[in-house]
Amino acid sequence: MTDELSTPLGKKRRKTKQGSGSSRWTGFPWGRACAALVVLCGLGVSAWIILVDDPMGGRPVADAPVNLEPDPNPVAEQVASAEATISPAIVNGPSIITLGESAEAQDTAGMPASDLEQDLFEMTGSGPLPRVSSTGVKPFEAYARPSVSPQAAGGRKLIAVVISGLGLSDATTREAINGLPGTVTLAFAPYGSNLEALSDMARADGHEIMLEIPLEPFDYPQNDPGPHTLLVEQPTRDNLEKLYWLLTRMTGYTGIINHMGARFTASAADFSPIMEELGLRGLAYLDDGSSNRSVAPQLARQNGVPYARVDSFIDTNPSQSAILAELDALKRTADERGNAIGILSALPVSIRTLSDWANALDQQQYLLVPISALSGAETAR
Missing domain, CATH: 3.20.20.370 (Glycoside hydrolase/deacetylase)
Structure with missing residues (x-):
């Protein structure tokens, strides 16, 4: 009774049980122990990767060739292999494009009609604008x-x-x-x-x-x-x-x-x-x-x-x-x-x-x- 009266307010004395088994672990540093355990595990894994030649742990691995090129189209190859020579012929004035003639039948200037017309205009945002060709031919x-x-x-x-x-x-x-x-x-x-x-x-x-x-x-x-x-x-x-x-x-x-x-x-x-x-x-x-x-x-x-x-x-x-x-x-x-x-x-x-x-x-x-x-x-x- 005397002790309680002499104790400051809010500072009651804690009661401890004498002879309890849990009191021996009360001061043990659990956080430090866990951190040390994590570090040891990390070091072990790193050592395994460095020292062992098979880091995949024996997991089966197979190499498969990858072809990024599509399979050739036989129809396209057949068309591409057929020789089609374009040459101009003047019939009643305009240039007529014909297919299948030999190279000797082309215009002596060496420029097929389709190429010539491509060179007679320049493409703009509004459309084809006429111009003198690179060889000096005027429209x-x-x-x-x-x-x-x-x-x-x-x-x-x-x-x-x-x-x-x-x-x-x-x-x-x-x-x-x-x-x-x-x-x-x-x-x-x-x-x-x-x-x-x-x-x-x-x-x-x-x-x-x-x-x-x-x-x-x-x-x-x-x-x-x-x-x-x-x-x-x-x-x-x-x-x-x-x-x-x-x-x-x-x-x-x-x-x-x-x-x-x-x-x-x-x-x-x-x-x-x-x-x-x-x-x-x-x-x-x-x-x-x-x-x-x-x-x-x-x-x-x-x-x-x-x-x-x-x-x-x-x-x-x-x-x-x-x-x-x-x-x-x-x-x-x-x-x-x-x-x-x-x-x-x-x-x-x-x-x-x-x-x-x-x-x-x-x-x-x-x-x-x-x-x-x-x-x-x-x-x-």
């Missing part, structure tokens, strides 16, 4: 339909006729391709949805083809040639970017023809970079003849661009009788000068009337030729 030269020159015509008058606005109507375009002689040049608008297929069809049928480029008229935008129209007083870079987009709409054409553009073609400052680009890319320029203020003849000469100018619009009055009268007038122009160029729209009546007129043309006096036969610096007028 104007490669895609021109073979024809007689004015000097080799033997006194016959040369007449070239262009159908413009093709590609917008699939049915009308096919009618022009199939119904007109191959010597009639076909000009495609850049906005058709099936241009590549239709232009390829036209070339396969023997037609020389051109691409229409929209240029600013004086009454723009009331009279709008269409999207990507080249405009005056615009940065040259902007007009060139529009031109590049237009030029990638299809392939295989000899050059371009203006669609409208009386204001643009009268501005040397705006037109000059465009004509320079045509010269660098080996393309021709056909002036539709709608503006007497056009500076195209001078710019074409300065940049070495093959050039020609349309003499008359044949179907301003789209009736059969009026069209025939204009075609006869075109012959009289050819009689006076030795050659003449006319242009018609892609109208069914124009196509059919031209087809009948061409079939009845006196071949002893007149020859229907593609535009390239009349394009050159000496014919600029």
Whole structure:
């Protein structure tokens, strides 16, 4: 009792049992013992790995060869082993690719038609952009339909006729391709949805083809040639970017023809970079003849661009009788000068009337030729 009263508060004396067996292990260092045991086990495993040559403990191991190459396809090997030589043949103007001919039958230039065409354009984000090939061949030269020159015509008058606005109507375009002689040049608008297929069809049928480029008229935008129209007083870079987009709409054409553009073609400052680009890319320029203020003849000469100018619009009055009268007038122009160029729209009546007129043309006096036969610096007028 006295002891409890004299003990400070919260510091009660612990009672211990005398003679208990567990009291002998109360102070034993269990943590240190366990740590030492783990270290000994680790040392034993390490010694086993170092000293024993088979650390896998006798586990069976087998080496299996792995072939990363797929088994050869017998069909592919058979096709690859068959020799197929590609060579060009000129049939009615376009390049026709044939298979199975010998190497000696290839073009003397040593470049098959498919390779030549690959070298005549550069791929851009918008599509294939025409260019002069690495061997110096120009698209104007490669895609021109073979024809007689004015000097080799033997006194016959040369007449070239262009159908413009093709590609917008699939049915009308096919009618022009199939119904007109191959010597009639076909000009495609850049906005058709099936241009590549239709232009390829036209070339396969023997037609020389051109691409229409929209240029600013004086009454723009009331009279709008269409999207990507080249405009005056615009940065040259902007007009060139529009031109590049237009030029990638299809392939295989000899050059371009203006669609409208009386204001643009009268501005040397705006037109000059465009004509320079045509010269660098080996393309021709056909002036539709709608503006007497056009500076195209001078710019074409300065940049070495093959050039020609349309003499008359044949179907301003789209009736059969009026069209025939204009075609006869075109012959009289050819009689006076030795050659003449006319242009018609892609109208069914124009196509059919031209087809009948061409079939009845006196071949002893007149020859229907593609535009390239009349394009050159000496014919600029």
